Amino acid sequence: MASEDLSRYLWKGLNLKRYSVVRIIPQDKHNAVIVMYSNDKNDPHWCLEYMGGGHYFDTAQQLLDYYNSRFKKPFGAAL
Secondary structure (H helix, E strand, C coil), X not given: CCCCCHHHHXXXXXXXXXXXXXXXXXXXXXXXXXXXXXXXXXXXXXXXXXXCEEEEECCHHHHHHHHHHHCCCCCXXXX
């Protein structure tokens, strides 16, 4: 089975210079949770983007806890 091209969920406003995409988790046909990590060594943090809104976390565990409390799709393997 071929892998789905998840890059279609990335939108123009994402700052892909400041952040590296770690995971894209489709939630429905049109929307996905995008998990990113800051490339700025002086400001390391995690970001979860969904439907144009960003939430920022100091640790991966904080991001996972937030994700699990808000979304029904499984996150998959640990970060």
